[in-house]
Amino acid sequence: EVQLVESGGGLVQPGGSLRLSCAASGFTFTTYWMSWARQAPGKGLEWVANIKPDGSEKHYVDSVKGRFTISRDNVENSLSLQMNSLRAEDTAVYYCARGGGALAQFWGQGTLVTVSS
Amino acid sequence: DVVMTQSPLSLPVTLGQPASISCRSSQSLVHSDGNTYLNWFQQRPGQFPRRLIYKVSNRDSGVPDRFSGSGSGTDFTLKISRVEAEDVGVYYCMQGIHWPPTFGQGTKVEIK
Secondary structure (H helix, E strand, O other): OOEEEEEOOEEEOOOOOEEEEEEEEOOOHHHOOEEEEEEOOOOOEEEEEEEOOOOOOEEEOHHHOOOEEEEEEOOOOEEEEEEOOOOHHHOEEEEEEEOOOOOOOEEOOOEEEEEOO | OOOEEEEOOEEEEOOOOOEEEEEEEOOOOEOOOOOEOEEEEEEOOOOOOEEEEEOOOEEOOOOOOOEEEEEEOOEEEEEEOOOOHHHOEEEEEEEOOOOOOEEOOOEEEEEO
């Protein structure tokens, strides 16, 4: 059974940093693109970033470029999102998803990030 | 970015009656590999998104056959043949061919 479990969310002040993690199991992690997507409270879904199976290629949505970094550990089967210079508009539930975006079949339960003073 | 436009945004439906959601993309979603990367997701209240349909018309495992997807190019439709209480939630179309993947605004399905 595919499982994606996010962690690391919480309350952070504007300009602060946070690192999200996603523990993956139930599939061969090293063969899949992985992604982060987010959903602001009461709003729709937005793709944030994705990463190639070997980590050699990464893509970011314009609103997070230069502030967020996606990475993966293919030994630990984990995905990370380092978020710096956080803004109020980054407040959202962040989801880890299996897939680069074209198909994105499986999603985690999400972790809430709140950026507020 | 590719704009995905859904209609209606709110859909009150009587139990047992059909429902239909339209999704239009601002660019063609046909990939050079011949596939059309249009997915449909269901998000029940308080839950994470669940993919129902991929590549326009393919149902995911465990998805009831009352859900069906159709369309081509830039116009797509999700149909529920007979709405059940468990179908309440927000439905999103999503394109996965152009970066970044983008979603429609969501259609809220509720029971009348």
